[in-house]
Amino acid sequence: MPAVAQFFRGGRSLAALGATLGMALSPMTPARAVDSGGAYAQHHVQLPDAAGRSIAAYALPRVQLVRADGKRVLLADELNDGRAVVLDFVYTTCTSVCPLSSQTFAALQDKLGIERDRVHLVSISIDPEQDTPDRLQEYARHFDAGPQWQFYTGTAEASLRVQQAFRAYSGDKMSHPPLTLLRVAPGKPWVRFDGFATVDQLLHELQNQVAVQ
Amino acid sequence: MKTWRAGACAALAVACLGFSSVARADAPPSSKQAAVGEAIYRNGVLASGAPLEGQRERGAGLGGGLVTKGADAACVNCHLRSGLGSISNDRRVSIPPVAGQYLFQPRNMKASDHDLPYVENVKADREPYTDATLARAIREGIDSDGKPLGTLMPRFALDDADMSALIAYLKSLDRRKEPGVTDTVLHFATIITPDADPVKRRGMLDVLNRYIADKNAFPFSPTPHLRSSGKGIYSKSLYMANRHWQLHVWELTGPADTWDAQLEDHLAKEPVFAVLSGLGGSNWAPVHAFCEREQLPCLFPNVEVPVVADRDFYTLYFSKGVLLEAGLIAKSIAEPDSGPPVRSVLQVYREGDSGEAAAHALAAAVGRSGIAVRSEAIAAASEPGKGVAQALQKAMKGDALVLWLRPNDIAALGAAPAEAGTVYMSGLMGGLEQAPLPEGWRSHIRMAYPFDLPDARVVRVDFPLGWFSFRHIPVVAEQVQVDTYLACGLLAETLSHSADTFVREYLVERMEELLEHRYLTGYYPRLALAEWQRFASKGGYVVRFADPAGNRLVAAREWTVP
Numbered sequence: 001m002p003a004v005a006q007f008f009r010g011g012r013s014l015a016a017l018g019a020t021l022g023m024a025l026s027p028m029t030p031a032r033a034v035d036s037g038g039a040y041a042q043h044h045v046q047l048p049d050a051a052g053r054s055i056a057a058y059a060l061p062r063v064q065l066v067r068a069d070g071k072r073v074l075l076a077d078e079l080n081d082g083r084a085v086v087l088d089f090v091y092t093t094c095t096s097v098c099p100l101s102s103q104t105f106a107a108l109q110d111k112l113g114i115e116r117d118r119v120h121l122v123s124i125s126i127d128p129e130q131d132t133p134d135r136l137q138e139y140a141r142h143f144d145a146g147p148q149w150q151f152y153t154g155t156a157e158a159s160l161r162v163q164q165a166f167r168a169y170s171g172d173k174m175s176h177p178p179l180t181l182l183r184v185a186p187g188k189p190w191v192r193f194d195g196f197a198t199v200d201q202l203l204h205e206l207q208n209q210v211a212v213q
Numbered sequence: 214m215k216t217w218r219a220g221a222c223a224a225l226a227v228a229c230l231g232f233s234s235v236a237r238a239d240a241p242p243s244s245k246q247a248a249v250g251e252a253i254y255r256n257g258v259l260a261s262g263a264p265l266e267g268q269r270e271r272g273a274g275l276g277g278g279l280v281t282k283g284a285d286a287a288c289v290n291c292h293l294r295s296g297l298g299s300i301s302n303d304r305r306v307s308i309p310p311v312a313g314q315y316l317f318q319p320r321n322m323k324a325s326d327h328d329l330p331y332v333e334n335v336k337a338d339r340e341p342y343t344d345a346t347l348a349r350a351i352r353e354g355i356d357s358d359g360k361p362l363g364t365l366m367p368r369f370a371l372d373d374a375d376m377s378a379l380i381a382y383l384k385s386l387d388r389r390k391e392p393g394v395t396d397t398v399l400h401f402a403t404i405i406t407p408d409a410d411p412v413k414r415r416g417m418l419d420v421l422n423r424y425i426a427d428k429n430a431f432p433f434s435p436t437p438h439l440r441s442s443g444k445g446i447y448s449k450s451l452y453m454a455n456r457h458w459q460l461h462v463w464e465l466t467g468p469a470d471t472w473d474a475q476l477e478d479h480l481a482k483e484p485v486f487a488v489l490s491g492l493g494g495s496n497w498a499p500v501h502a503f504c505e506r507e508q509l510p511c512l513f514p515n516v517e518v519p520v521v522a523d524r525d526f527y528t529l530y531f532s533k534g535v536l537l538e539a540g541l542i543a544k545s546i547a548e549p550d551s552g553p554p555v556r557s558v559l560q561v562y563r564e565g566d567s568g569e570a571a572a573h574a575l576a577a578a579v580g581r582s583g584i585a586v587r588s589e590a591i592a593a594a595s596e597p598g599k600g601v602a603q604a605l606q607k608a609m610k611g612d613a614l615v616l617w618l619r620p621n622d623i624a625a626l627g628a629a630p631a632e633a634g635t636v637y638m639s640g641l642m643g644g645l646e647q648a649p650l651p652e653g654w655r656s657h658i659r660m661a662y663p664f665d666l667p668d669a670r671v672v673r674v675d676f677p678l679g680w681f682s683f684r685h686i687p688v689v690a691e692q693v694q695v696d697t698y699l700a701c702g703l704l705a706e707t708l709s710h711s712a713d714t715f716v717r718e719y720l721v722e723r724m725e726e727l728l729e730h731r732y733l734t735g736y737y738p739r740l741a742l743a744e745w746q747r748f749a750s751k752g753g754y755v756v757r758f759a760d761p762a763g764n765r766l767v768a769a770r771e772w773t774v775p
Contacts (some may be wrong), residue, residue, distance in 0.1 A: 058752060093743045095290035096299075097306060100269065101277045127743065129751040129774045155772075156739060172729040174743060177300030195305075196364045199279075 014065040051195030065154040068136035080186040083120040087181040091127035092139040121149035250382025257287035267367025295718035296386035300334035313384035316342040330714035393486035402485040408494025416690040424701040472499040495567040513700035517567040535571035538661035540648035540775025543578035568617025597625035629653030644765040663753035664736040699735040
C-alpha cells in the first residue's frame with residue numbers, strides 16, 4: 001500500500017479534521033468529521049464586517065520578482081521607493097476572494113483621486129507559474145488598474161518566500177484568506193488587515209497617516 | 214447514452230426533487246426556464262440577455278458599494294459547478310452548498326432519512342429555505358434565520374421570472390446519484406485510441422490493473438460501528454466510502470470520426486463515474502469532446518497533444534505535452550543559451566504524428582518574433598532513414614533545426630551535418646534522455662524537457678519504480694507508467710478526501726483544490742490546478758547532454774513557463 005509519504009501535504013480536510021498524515025490512511029477519516037464535529041457551528045466563522053487590523057513588522061526577503069511589464073525587479077526596491085504601499089496577494093484564475101480584493105483596490109485608486117500617485121498598489125501572484133506577465137496585464141486591464149497599481153509574478157519559490165515573509169502562506173492558493181497589508185512609508189510598521197478590508201478602511205488608514213487629502 | 218445536463222430539469226425540478234434515485238439519464242428534458250437558470254448560474258446572463266448584476270454592501274461611499282457584473286457575478290464562481298461550494302484551509306472562507314437539497318432540507322430529520330452527500334461547508338444549523346426566503350437571500354443577503362450572509366455574497370438584482378428560473382436550477386442540482394456508482398463498486402473507464410503506442414499501452418494497463426487489484430485486495434471495509442451508530446446526520450453517506458474499483462478498458466478502433474459513437478456505446482453499456490488515465494496517439498480531441506459533452510471527468514490521460522481549452526471543465530491533463538515543448542523551444546530560439554542569434558528555423562515532423570500540431574504551435578510562436586520558420590513534413594509511410602535525410606537536405610547554413618521525431622527516425626539521422634548549429638528536439642517524442650541519437654549529434658542537441666530533471670526527481674520517481682519492481686511490472690515506458698501510477702494515486706487520495714460525495718463535478722473541483730498539496734509528483738516538480746486551469750504542470754526545461762556519450766542531462770535553460 002502507498003506509504004504515508006504519498007499523501008497530500010496538509011490539505012484543508014486534514015487541517016480541518018485535525019488529522020495527522022497517518023490518520024489520513026484511516027477509513028475513519030470522514031467519520032471523524034462527524035463524530036468530532038457535532039460542532040457545525042464552528043464551520044461558519046463569519047468574517048468580521050470590517051477586517052481585523054493589527055500592526056506588524058516584517059523583514060523583506062531579498063527576492064527577485066517579475067513585474068507585469070516583464071521587468072525583473074527586487075521586491076525591496078519596489079516597496080521602498082518612498083510611496084505608501086498597499087499590498088495584497090492574488091491569482092488571476094481565483095474566482096472568489098481575489099476579485100473582491102481587486103475590486104477594492106480598483107475602487108481605492110479611484111477614490112484616491114490625484115493622491116493616487118503617492119500610493120503604490122502592489123498585487124503579488126500566489127500562482128506565479130500560471131500568472132505569466134501577459135496574464136497579469138490582462139487581469140490588470142480587467143480591473144482598470146492605473147500606473148500606480150502593479151502586478152508581480154516570478155518563480156514559485158520567489159512567490160512562496162514573499163508570502164512567508166508576510167505570514168500570508170496558507171498552504172495552497174485556493175484557500176488563501178483575504179489579507180491586505182499597508183505601509184505608509186519605508187521604515188514605518190506594516191498595518192495588516194485580516195479579512196476583507198474595505199475601501200474606506202484603507203483610505204482612512206492612508207489619510208490618517210500620510211494626510212492624503 | 215446521452216446524459217442530461219445538470220441544469221436540464223429545472224422546469225420540472227420540483228417534480229424531480231425527492232426522487233433520490235433519479236439518475237441523470239432519466240431526467241426530464243431541457244426547458245427554457247432551465248436554460249435561463251443555468252445561464253444565470255454559470256455565465257451571469259439574465260433571460261433578457263443583460264448581464265447579471267450583484268452588489269456587495271461594502272465600500273459604501275463609492276456611490277453604493279462594489280458592483281460586480283456578468284461572468285464576474287455568476288454564482289458558479291464561488292458555489293462551483295457542482296453547487297457544493299467550498300471551504301478554505303483555515304475555514305475562514307466558507308462558501309456553502311446551494312444544490313437544492315442542502316438549502317431546503319428540513320431540520321431535525323432522523324439520521325436515517327438523510328441521504329445527502331456530506332460536504333464540510335454545509336450549514337446544518339439554520340432553518341430550511343423556502344422559495345421566498347431563498348429569493349430574499351439572493352436579493353437582500355439575509356439568510357433563512359434572518360441573519361446577514363457573508364461579505365463575499367453579493368446582493369443580486371433579479372426579477373421574479375429570473376429568480377424562479379435560478380431557484381429551479383438550484384433545485385435541479387441533485388447530488389444524490391451518479392452513474393457508475395453502486396453501493397459496493399465504483400466504475401471507471403480508461404480510453405485507448407487505436408494510434409496509441411502499443412508498448413506504452415501495455416505499460417499503462419499493467420500499472421492500472423495492478424493498482425486497482427491491490428486497492429481491492431486491501432479494502433478499507435465499511436465500518437459496522439459507524440453504519441449502525443447513526444452518529445451525525447451524514448453517517449449514511451459516509452459508511453460506504455471505500456468501494457471496490459472496477460476498470461473498464463475502452464479500446465477504440467478505426468478512424469477518428471467513428472470514436473464518438475464507439476464511446477457512446479461503451480458508456481451506455483458500462484456506465485462509469487470517471488475516466489482514469491488513458492492513452493492517445495496524435496489525436497485526443499474526439500475523446501476530449503466526448504467527455505466534455507457527457508460531463509464525464511477524464512483524469513490525466515497520457516496524451517502528447519492535449520486539447521487546450523481552459524474553459525472546458527472535465528478533462529485534466531498533466532501538461533500541454535508537445536505544445537508545451539513548442540513553447541519551450543520557441544523561447545529558447547528567441548533567447549539562445551549559446552551561439553549567435555537564430556535567424557531561421559527548419560523543423561521536421563512526420564505527417565499525422567504529434568509533431569504536426571507541435572510544429573504549427575512552434576511556427577506561430579517563433580513567427581511572432583520575426584524569425585523565418587520552414588517546416589518539412591515527412592510522408593507518414595516513408596522509411597525512417599530516407600525520409601529524414603531528404604528533409605534535412607533542405608537545411609540551409611545557419612538554420613536552427615527542430616526535430617519532432619520518434620526514436621526510429623532519430624536513430625536513422627545519419628551523420629551530423631558538418632555545419633549544424635543548434636538542433637532542438639522534442640524530448641517527449643524522441644524518448645527523453647534515452648533518445649537514440651547517432652554519434653556526433655549529441656553535442657548539438659537542445660532537448661525540450663517538460664519534466665523535472667532526472668537528478669531532481671529521483672526521490673519522487675523512486676517510489677513508483679520500487680512499487681513496479683516489487684510487483685514485477687516491467688518498466689517499458691517509464692514516464693507513461695509513472696504518470697499512470699500518479700493519476701491512480703491522485704484519484705484515490707482525492708476520493709479519500711471527498712467522503713462519500715460521488716458527484717462528478719465535485720470530484721474535479723476537489724482535485725483542483727487538493728492537487729497542490731501533493732508532494733510526490735513523479736516526473737513533475739509540482740502540480741497545481743484551479744478553476745479554469747486544466748494543465749497541472751505549467752513549465753519545463755530545455756536540456757543538453759552533459760557528455761559526448763551517455764545520458765546525463767543538464768539544464769541549458771532554467772525552468773521556464775512559456
